[in-house]
Amino acid sequence: MKNDHVYDAVIVGGGHNGLIASCYLAMAGLRVLILEKNDHLGGATWSNYTFPGVNVRVSEYSYLISLLPQKILSDLGISFEIRQRPVASFTPLLKEGIPSSLLISNTSEDITRNSFITFTGDDREYQKYRILQEKLAIFARNVWPTLLSPLPSKKELRDKFQSKEEREIWDYLVEKPLSALIEDHLTDDTLRGMVFTDAKIGLLTNPDDPTLLQNKTFIYHIIGQGTGEWSVPVGGMGALVDALKSKAQALGVSFETSAKVVKVDHGVPTSVVWYTRDEKELSVAAQYVLFNTASNIVNQCLPHAYAEKQVDGSVFKINMILKKLPGLKGDSISSKDAFTGTFHLNEGYQHMKTSYQNAQNGVLMDALPGEMYCHSLTDPSILSADLQEKGYQTLTLFGLDVPYHWFTQDNAATKDEIARNYLRSINNFIEEDILDCLAADAAGNLCFEAKSPVDLESSIDLPKGNIFHGNLTWPFAEIDDDAGAWGVETNYKNVFICGSSAKRGGAVSGIPGHNAAMKVLETAGRKFL
Template sequence: MKEIIHSSYDVVIVGGGHNGLVSASYLSKAGLRVLVAEKNAYLGGATVSKKVFPDYEAYLSVYSYLISLFPQKIIQDLQLSLPLRSRSISSFTPFTENQSHKGLLISNTSEEVTRHSIEALAGAKEYRGYRKLLAMEQILADTIWDSFLQPLQSKKYFEKQFVTAQEKAIWQSFVEEPLGKTIEAHLHHDILCGAVFTDAKIGVFTHPYDESLLQNRTFLYHIIGNRTGEWKVPQGGMQTLLNELTRAATLYGATLVTNALVNQLNTGGKQHTLSIEYAGKIYEVQAKYVLLNAAPQVLDKLTGRKQESKDEDEGAVFKINMLLKKLPNLKNTTVSSTDAFTGTFHINEGYQQMKQSYEEAKSGKLPAILPAEIYCHTLTDTSILSPNLVAQGYHTLTLFGLDTPYSLFAGPDEKVISHEALKRFLAGLNEFLDEPIEACIALDSLGNLCLEAKNPLDISLELSMPQGNIFHNALSWFFSEHKQEEGTWGVETDIERLYICGSGAKRGGAVSGIPGHNAAMKVLELEGRL
């Protein structure tokens, strides 16, 4: 029988996540012989969709949910069919004031709704400050977005693009100074400050005045996508992206193999040799180029080097996936459940609340009040549910918890702490509901809640993401940070012809395909095919 895995390829890609499939598509389209070796039984990595609750025809995007950073250029280059739907509501932030339940509603379709909500919260001056901040973000996005698919330029090169006094102030605000200073210069109400700052905390452990500016870098990735920063729902869930990339890579001739574990990598002068365990056999495969669609620390493991991580690489995400039999009603009767849950539903994400929760977690304690945000994608796209579930009013709900750093769960009390975190997150949501969320969650055939919780340790073990960091490591700046990086693609390693094509590359992170594109461009550049 003809073997699926051959002894030699132009390129072997270790890992079949979305970035690896982007690389495979570009490289095979250019005529190179490409093998993608994925250790799991499925492709997709963190973009995989699953029937999480077997009793129901509901396919949840388990780890990742929205798309903003995936460039239209990649979609066009690879001829992907990837319909993205806008959410009519950007966000809703419930809060209590003088024992009264209120809320901040930010619309994606009506500026009047947004203006009225902000002015009711804190007056016309606050709304003007918010609009000015958005305008600054837009100029930043317009200036730097295209560079993400180009070789790296120096920090000084980009700084020179900001010419006018207004533009220089934008550079200073987002690149040179802690984001907290910028937010506080334009906004004053705790709720609106928190709603803005939450984009700087998603997935990482940081605070407004973090001297490392990790918060600035994280914020940047949440506001510049395709120049609009709008986070959209992929029709059919993340599985649509995965299916399209799989189709493209296969169409162009790449070989995609699952249950194929790369357990050793020997680097060489002209060829690298990989040891791949597949179907009960060990295959020795040679490749001119190797692309790693995994965290950079995995490269150290494969080559037998010491694995190292920095403090800022620590992940801080707690995820809860739920299937609801109905949407819950709110204590705030001035907004419908549909409007409240269509966008990002912020829980305990006031500016001061997040400062407090950060300090508590930093001291090694699980915060008493945990910040979180919730997504209900089925209010924008019902196609991940069967028609029967749609007719009955079922919905999916995903909670994305903050300030739960990996270190809190890395000890012997992991399960106890994880259970307590789950209780606190649900309690935080219930503070704003007219009925407990537990009463709205569907039950499986055994009477158990259709609820799945994953702490950073779970994410680390399931996805090989060091310290549970969903971005593989701390997000990078959009410019070269060292002289030797100028003109590179940001995917290079200290090993010749071995490149990072996953989120851990420069300008990687989130569901973007950007490092997959850039690693492919690096290879095609060397091959003289650009």
């Protein structure tokens, strides 16, 4: 008879990576259980009807997708649409009090070039920008195909860069601070800042950071699909979770929600996983244990399983529902185009250098850098039909240079101050107060939700609000002994990391889930067919 308390693999955490790992393992014939501490699956890829009485399914924590390989969806037979945004980005600027802006199109080079000419006076900066994008594409095309394979050594990956131009972009992104790449290729401060923002998302860093943290962050923002384009998940992030959950259920994967794992008694060939549910302490046994959690949770359950120093997150999230899009001050760009792409706020290159120094020194400056975008302009399906007809839209803001430690003393008051700071910045570029554009929920409250790094830590266990779960790594083995490994191994046999804190983890990618499953199958002497 089948023992209901013994599994081939137990996965701790039901985020998208855990679901992906479970599907691969179940397709290979393994019996799998997912234990999730919340009352729902999804983790940071959860969608929710956030505002009572407002029929909008909001992606609460993560928004855009670039790093999810099509191979994973194809392997698992998952039908999930990712839609291109017509506009990549919109950057407004007040030049001596006069509104100006730069728009980057995803569909028309003529629109982009003309916007550069209007913004800078000629097309010289446009030509520099195109050259830079071509060089970044070289790096992306060489690195992207390696992420679903065991870790290459640094030399093995570098050897893929054969030509002089390839070696040059390798050196710029791997060997030198990112400031060299940006300052050697671009002149305009606004454009330098627009490019550099991809190196700051979620973490406190600067162009000259000697640790090269900014380079690692930048790399994972420019390699997705070999192009670096960020697209909209149709139906929101929750649609991905729904598709993965349905597939896992069809494959026989078991789930327990509201099940908090508290410890693992490690053994070979079998470990015992202890968890609490409904105020009861329960246990299951498994040959393999996979953690779809941050490393601090792993180490709480298994001491010294995965050595990693946690760095502070630096992020501020605002979710809003608008009853109408605001008009832009004195600009020929339509509101629809401006809010479809990434709307850059206060992200000039020198301004962000200053904001970084202020954040380091505990100084809250006016005009904090950040960016926002409207999901529903590209994918209105997250709105009910009647709200679509009324012109409702979603708006999400992602703030930079707002480190975790700012919020540890008085989270509520600091959060309120930061939120007001960003609202003032938005109002600098629109014709009316953004608060007047907000919809109201069933109780009459404005549809406005702010989340600090402390909130992210308490709600979805992101350590110190770090959206990447852990420290971003290079896409190669950082020590020779790790070459050929999958980047998911821990200090315990048959215990692996399948979440974003694995090497080459971070963002919505499914890569750690895939790689952990491949490690289990390799260890078990099986193959995924």
